[in-house]
Amino acid sequence: MSHRTSQVMLTATTFLLGLLVMAQFHTHRLTSKARAFASSADQSVILSSLVEANASLRAEIEALEAQLDRYQDAGSSGMLETLVEELNRIKIVNGLVQVSGPGIKVRISGPLNALNVQDLVNELRNAGAEAIALNGERLVLWSAIAVDDQGWLTVDGVRTASPYLFHAIGDGETIETALLRSGGLIAVLEHSYNDLQVTINRSDKLVLPVHRHPPELLYIQFKE
Amino acid sequence: MKANLFDQRHALSWLLVAVVFGLLLSLQLNSSPSAGTVTMVDGRSGTEVTVHRLENEQEALKARIGQLRQDLANYQRQTAATTELLEEISAELDYHRAIAGLMSAQGPGIEVTLDDSQRQTIPADQDPSAYIVHEYDLRDVVNLLWLAGTEGIAINKERVVGVTSIYCVGSTVMVNDTRLSPPYVVHAIGDPDRLEDFVQNPSYLAKVKEKARRHGLIFQFHRSSSIKLPAYKGSFALRYAQPGQ
Numbered sequence: 305m306s307h308r309t310s311q312v313m314l315t316a317t318t319f320l321l322g323l324l325v326m327a328q329f330h331t332h333r334l335t336s337k338a339r340a341f342a343s344s345a346d347q348s349v350i351l352s353s354l355v356e357a358n359a360s361l362r363a364e365i366e367a368l369e370a371q372l373d374r375y376q377d378a379g380s381s382g383m384l385e386t387l388v389e390e391l392n393r394i395k396i397v398n399g400l401v402q403v404s405g406p407g408i409k410v411r412i413s414g415p416l417n418a419l420n421v422q423d424l425v426n427e428l429r430n431a432g433a434e435a436i437a438l439n440g441e442r443l444v445l446w447s448a449i450a451v452d453d454q455g456w457l458t459v460d461g462v463r464t465a466s467p468y469l470f471h472a473i474g475d476g477e478t479i480e481t482a483l484l485r486s487g488g489l490i491a492v493l494e495h496s497y498n499d500l501q502v503t504i505n506r507s508d509k510l511v512l513p514v515h516r517h518p519p520e521l522l523y524i525q526f527k528e
Numbered sequence: 529m530k531a532n533l534f535d536q537r538h539a540l541s542w543l544l545v546a547v548v549f550g551l552l553l554s555l556q557l558n559s560s561p562s563a564g565t566v567t568m569v570d571g572r573s574g575t576e577v578t579v580h581r582l583e584n585e586q587e588a589l590k591a592r593i594g595q596l597r598q599d600l601a602n603y604q605r606q607t608a609a610t611t612e613l614l615e616e617i618s619a620e621l622d623y624h625r626a627i628a629g630l631m632s633a634q635g636p637g638i639e640v641t642l643d644d645s646q647r648q649t650i651p652a653d654q655d656p657s658a659y660i661v662h663e664y665d666l667r668d669v670v671n672l673l674w675l676a677g678t679e680g681i682a683i684n685k686e687r688v689v690g691v692t693s694i695y696c697v698g699s700t701v702m703v704n705d706t707r708l709s710p711p712y713v714v715h716a717i718g719d720p721d722r723l724e725d726f727v728q729n730p731s732y733l734a735k736v737k738e739k740a741r742r743h744g745l746i747f748q749f750h751r752s753s754s755i756k757l758p759a760y761k762g763s764f765a766l767r768y769a770q771p772g773q
Binding site: 354372391400419434444447475 | 539543573575576578579582583585586589590592593596597598599600601602603604607608613614617618620621624625626627628629630631632633634635636637664667668671672674675677678679680688689690691692693694695697698700702704705706707717718719735762763764765766767768769770771772773
């Protein structure tokens with residue numbers, strides 16, 4: 305091999321080496337790229353959800369401060385009313401009182417699985433639903449959606465089946481928009497199941513039943 | 529003329545050109561994922577800086593809410609002790625606040641950890657998203673723990689409550705509108721034997737377990753005699769729901 309040719313070979317080799325090093329780095333970063341740094345579009349969504357969340361935290365602080373003021377002004381005489389009001393509010397969140405209000409009815413007929421139903425409940429909560437029932441069963445924090453050993457879908461141990469009728473109290477327009485947005489959950493489900501039928505109706509007044517399975521507390525100890 | 533290109537003097541130049549070209553190409557390709565964001569001097573985008581500021585603010589607001597709720601509860605108990613009726617309602621309120629997740633809690637239970645796969649290479653025919661933890665994986669774990677009769681849950685110190693949604697923006701998981709990053713540690717209080725049985729049972733968490741087996745997704749759990757859950761410090765804004773008919 306002449307000296308000249310070996311120089312050419314060296315040059316080519318060096319170039320290839322550069323490419324290989326690059327490829328290597330590229331592969332090493334793949335896993336972290338799958339969990340990519342949020343794109344600027346994602347960051348805007350995170351930003352706006354933080355702005356919204358902080359606004360509602362500020363509103364909560366105002367409400368709590370007002371409550372504290374009321375206690376201090378009224379003493380035990382005004383306390384009864386305030387306590388009952390607060391108790392009712394928390395009972396609604398816990399699903400341990402019947403609840404009414406405007407909202408939305410979503411009827412889905414199709415072969416949904418437990419994960420689909422979990423996703424739907426999560427989507428309703430995410431869109432601000434304040435109370436949810438599925439086929440007449442009030443869904444609460446400790447509700448579980450599963451499949452029993454005979455293949456039935458169960459909500460808190462109670463068998464249920466298509467059509468799935470969700471009643472959600474909250475801002476009907478916001479919830480409907482969230483469900484129906486392009487690339488949203490309904491679109492994804494319709495893509496997965498050809499025979500899915502979805503009907504959405506807003507309602508001025510829904511009445512949701514009391515949750516029937518209060519939690520059994522055997523292991524947990526609470527502290528302020 | 530052509531022969532001159534490859535004489536000894538030029539060879540060194542070619543070598544340099546090749547190396548520089550290779551390096552440049554490498555830099556170019558490697559930097560492409562962040563293209564499209566405005567990068568600041570410290571390497572973070574303007575939006576990222578604002579997100580951090582808002583997150584700090586959120587933390588301060590939550591701390592304030594926690595303090596106010598504690599003051600209220602103390603005041604409520606002190607004042608309620610003066611009459612029997614008030615005391616009864618106050619006790620009922622304490623119970624409902626507790627099960628709603630407004631009090632911190634402690635007890636035996638289980639710790640479940642999920643993390644992105646640590647594999648360095650992903651075969652070309654595989655979907656990279658199968659190597660990371662998704663929000664629906666976390667939802668499935670939480671749902672299973674409730675099914676197993678757990679009495680309280682937190683994910684990365686965010687208490688799961690009735691209004692909690694677990695969602696994602698891109699690949700960032702949000703719980704209680706708070707950004708979480710992997711590893712995701714789920715703490716649950718309950719009967720450790722039963723919780724472990726359910727988590728282990730092959731008919732549950734099938735997708736998570738398959739990703740752990742095939743793609744190296746990290747899925748671990750262990751029982752614990754002392755799980756601690758923080759109180760929920762977000763809001764329960766109810767604007768539409770009324771008690772009764």
